[in-house]
Amino acid sequence: MISQEKIGSLPTRSWYERLNFLNILLIIFLFLAIFSGKNLVDQNRPADVVSGVKYFIKKFFPPDFSNFQLILQSLNETFQIAIVSTFIAVIFSLVIAVGASRNVSPTWLVQSVRMFLNITRTLPSLIWAFLFVIFFGPTPIAGVCALTFYSLGYLGKFFSESIESMDIKVARGLKLIGASPSQAFIYGLWPNVKAQVWSQSLWMLEYNIRSASIIGLVGAGGIGMELNKAMEMASGFQRVTAILICILFIVILLDFLGQGIRRWITQKVNPKSISD
Amino acid sequence: MSIFRTEKLGLSRSKKWLFQNLNLEIPAGTLVAILGPSGVGKSSLLSCLSGSEKPTEGRIEYCLEANDIRSPKTVRPNLGIIFQHLRLTEHVTVLENVLYGKIAKFGLKQAIFGFPKDECSRAYSILADLGIEHLAYKWTAQTSGGEQQRTAIARTLFQNPQFILADEPVSNLDTYYAGRVMGLLRNLASEENKVIFCALHDPQLISRFADYALSLNPEHPEGWNLRKITP
Numbered sequence: 001m002i003s004q005e006k007i008g009s010l011p012t013r014s015w016y017e018r019l020n021f022l023n024i025l026l027i028i029f030l031f032l033a034i035f036s037g038k039n040l041v042d043q044n045r046p047a048d049v050v051s052g053v054k055y056f057i058k059k060f061f062p063p064d065f066s067n068f069q070l071i072l073q074s075l076n077e078t079f080q081i082a083i084v085s086t087f088i089a090v091i092f093s094l095v096i097a098v099g100a101s102r103n104v105s106p107t108w109l110v111q112s113v114r115m116f117l118n119i120t121r122t123l124p125s126l127i128w129a130f131l132f133v134i135f136f137g138p139t140p141i142a143g144v145c146a147l148t149f150y151s152l153g154y155l156g157k158f159f160s161e162s163i164e165s166m167d168i169k170v171a172r173g174l175k176l177i178g179a180s181p182s183q184a185f186i187y188g189l190w191p192n193v194k195a196q197v198w199s200q201s202l203w204m205l206e207y208n209i210r211s212a213s214i215i216g217l218v219g220a221g222g223i224g225m226e227l228n229k230a231m232e233m234a235s236g237f238q239r240v241t242a243i244l245i246c247i248l249f250i251v252i253l254l255d256f257l258g259q260g261i262r263r264w265i266t267q268k269v270n271p272k273s274i275s276d
Numbered sequence: 277m278s279i280f281r282t283e284k285l286g287l288s289r290s291k292k293w294l295f296q297n298l299n300l301e302i303p304a305g306t307l308v309a310i311l312g313p314s315g316v317g318k319s320s321l322l323s324c325l326s327g328s329e330k331p332t333e334g335r336i337e338y339c340l341e342a343n344d345i346r347s348p349k350t351v352r353p354n355l356g357i358i359f360q361h362l363r364l365t366e367h368v369t370v371l372e373n374v375l376y377g378k379i380a381k382f383g384l385k386q387a388i389f390g391f392p393k394d395e396c397s398r399a400y401s402i403l404a405d406l407g408i409e410h411l412a413y414k415w416t417a418q419t420s421g422g423e424q425q426r427t428a429i430a431r432t433l434f435q436n437p438q439f440i441l442a443d444e445p446v447s448n449l450d451t452y453y454a455g456r457v458m459g460l461l462r463n464l465a466s467e468e469n470k471v472i473f474c475a476l477h478d479p480q481l482i483s484r485f486a487d488y489a490l491s492l493n494p495e496h497p498e499g500w501n502l503r504k505i506t507p
Contacts (some may be wrong), residue, residue, distance in 0.1 A: 173363035177435060178353035178380025186387045187376050191367045203356050 064238035064244055070256045071226060071246050078222035081143040081215075082208035088144070089151035097153065097159030098185070113156070121153030129215035135226045140221030147215070149207050153206055160198040161187065198265045206258040213247050223247060279303055280439060280471045285334035286497070287324055288318070293497035294320050304469040307462055308502075309476045316492050318475040319360060320371065322441045324348075325473065325480035326357050329337070332471065338439055354382035356437035358445045360426040360475075361485070366417040370408065370427050374399040375414055377435030401429045405460065421448045429457055433464075440464070440472040448480070454478070458485040 088190075099113040101104050123131075128146035136142040171179075171188030178186065216224020227243050230236035279301065286296035294317035302308060310318045319469035323329040325336060327348030338351040356377070358399045358441070374392045375382075377399075382391065403409045406426040411419055416427060424450040432440060442461065459473075462485045465472050478481050481491055486505050493499045 169359075169361070170363045170365055173357065173359055174376060174379055176328055176352065176357055177355065177377065177437075179376075182384065183379055183382075183387075186384070187368075187379060188365055190367050195367070227308070 016065075037065060050168050051085065059237040060241045062238065063241040065242045067239065067240070070082050071223070071243055073245060074223040074226045075215075075258040077140055078212040079218075080207065081140050081147065081220075081222050082205060085144045085147035085192050085212075086151060086201065086205045086208050088148045089155050089204065090197075092148075093155035093159050093199070096156040097163055100156055100160035101143055101163040103164055103166075104189075113158075117153050117156040117160075119153075121157070123150070125150040125211045125215055126218060127199055129220040130218045132217045138219030138221070139224070143212060143220035143222055146220055150211070151204050151208060154207075159193075159197055162193045162200070166192050195265065199262045202258055202262050202265070209254055210251055213251075236271040279338040279339040281339065282325075283335045283337070285324065285336060286332050287320055287329070288332045289320070292494070293332075294494055295335075295426050295492050295500055296497035298500055300490075302350075304471060305465055306475060306487045307465040307472045308488045308490055309474050309482045309505075310492070311476060311482060312488045312492050316494055317442055318492065321492065322473065322475060326355065327352075327440050340438060343350050351439065353435075353437040354436045356432035356440040358428050358432050358440070358442040360443035360447075362417050362424055364424055364427055364431075365491060366415075368416060369413050370403065370416050370419060371396065371399055372411040372422075373427050374403060374430045374434050377431040377433075399430070399434050400434050403427075405433075406430055406457070414455060422450070422453070425449060426453065426457070429460075433460065438470055440474075442472065442474040444475050444477070447477075454481065455484075461485070466499075 084152070096113055096117070098107050100117060102110050105113075125146060127144060128150050132142035134144040136145070166189055168189070170192070171184040172183045174188040175181070212221075213223045213227075216222040216226070217228050219225065219228075223243060223246070226238060227247075230239040230243060281302070282300045283299040285300075288296075298321075300339055300408065310321060318351060324331045325348060331332055335425070336348055336465050338346045338355070340351070340354060346354075355422060355446045360502050365376065372391075373394060378395065386392075400409060400412055403412055406422055406429060408419075408426050408430070411427075414422060419427070425445070429442075429445055432442070440461070445461075446457050449457060458481050461472055461474065465487070474486070476486070483505060488502055488503045490500065493501075
């Protein structure tokens with residue numbers, strides 16, 4: 001007969017068995033943070049926060065809204081850059097994503113398309129803008145091109161992941177009863193991925209409006225260009241504050257709107273999520 | 277006139293034959309039940325016949341007219357398939373799924389402007405035949421397994437092909453609807469001269485509705501047997 005004590009006692013594990021991979025990573029990360037923090041503080045560049053804040057309040061306030069009309073115009077341009085670039089990127093990404101999905105395309109194509117997408121994602125939007133300003137000069141077109149390329153990398157990846165998560169058998173079934181490849185995609189795959197594609201595109205639009213306000217710093221149009229001009233002027237700090245307040249207001253508004261619209265679309269197109 | 281023919285058809289998987297030397301000649305107006313326990317190769321035979329799987333050896337011929345012999349790939353718009361796992365597009369309405377049956381007839385125009393009204397009413401009347409007309413505008417994902425199975429059957433009935441391959445088409449249905457669906461398939465075969473292959477388990481349904489029973493035997497791949505069913 002087995003005694004109760006024998007059943008009840010849990011076998012103990014040695015300390016290295018209890019230490020799993022994630023815990024080790026966490027410890028390494030903790031050491032790195034302490035080491036880097038100490039390094040940064042040790043550098044002989046003392047920060048005078050108090051006088052910095054005083055300087056900021058004195059120079060940057062009150063905000064100067066005297067050129068509000070101009071700010072509105074540039075904000076409008078920012079919107080236009082974001083909308084055009086997102087639209088172009090969505091169209092191209094849909095095509096590219098099909099090539100990057102393992103369940104629809106051959107391996108050689110998937111790998112080369114993914115390599116292209118990885119490369120476009122590596123460069124930040126500001127660097128893309130910088131490149132296109134060199135090509136096109138300081139115009140909104142440079143901004144549109146920059147954000148289009150930047151978005152391609154992300155949307156292509158998101159869309160292909162959505163397509164890969166779908167049951168491809170539905171589309172294959174349609175082909176077996178006579179559908180052409182494009183019909184199989186439109187009727188067998190698209191209805192099931194479109195909620196995700198809509199939601200991801202809207203997210204990208206929100207993201208691009210934020211990016212479009214930054215890329216003007218290197219001359220690619222939009223509100224960023226006004227920001228840059230104001231910063232270069234000796235008396236422009238209060239204008240900078242006005243512009244920053246406008247950007248903040250727009251971004252917050254957009255976050256709320258975007259969230260609401262995305263939730264609405266997901267429920268409208270994907271009724272399953274209502275019951276979830 | 278429609279005749280279905282196989283010649284020395286064989287399929288092997290991981291060096292094991294599921295069936296071999298399968299020679300069939302099925303005239304128009306026939307319902308053939310494929311029977312046997314799970315894993316015997318019923319679905320594999322049907323996927324060979326549908327062209328989604330290439331047979332290891334042999335030929336499959338679909339004769340639409342005396343001089344019009346087609347392969348599984350070229351017969352496609354005239355070949356209806358009721359899949360075991362249904363393969364419906366989940367995020368469209370039940371009615372749209374039925375309309376997809378005639379997808380080969382429609383162009384890309386319908387993707388933008390919708391399907392013609394007369395086709396929609398015909399699809400609706402088929403749904404009514406199967407007792408699910410109230411679900412026409414419901415999302416397919418929100419319907420039950422049995423309702424989805426009837427939608428898949430409606431899609432094939434709407435397609436109205438010369439040949440039908442059905443992989444356990446009544447597995448999710450109650451006795452009443454199982455009988456009704458098999459009755460519809462039976463009528464299609466007799467009245468519209470179609471050739472229907474149907475993987476079935478229920479011996480009662482087989483004896484009531486099928487003309488022939490084809491049984492496979494993986495122990496003896498060449499020992500398949502096609503027998504006429506006498507009512």
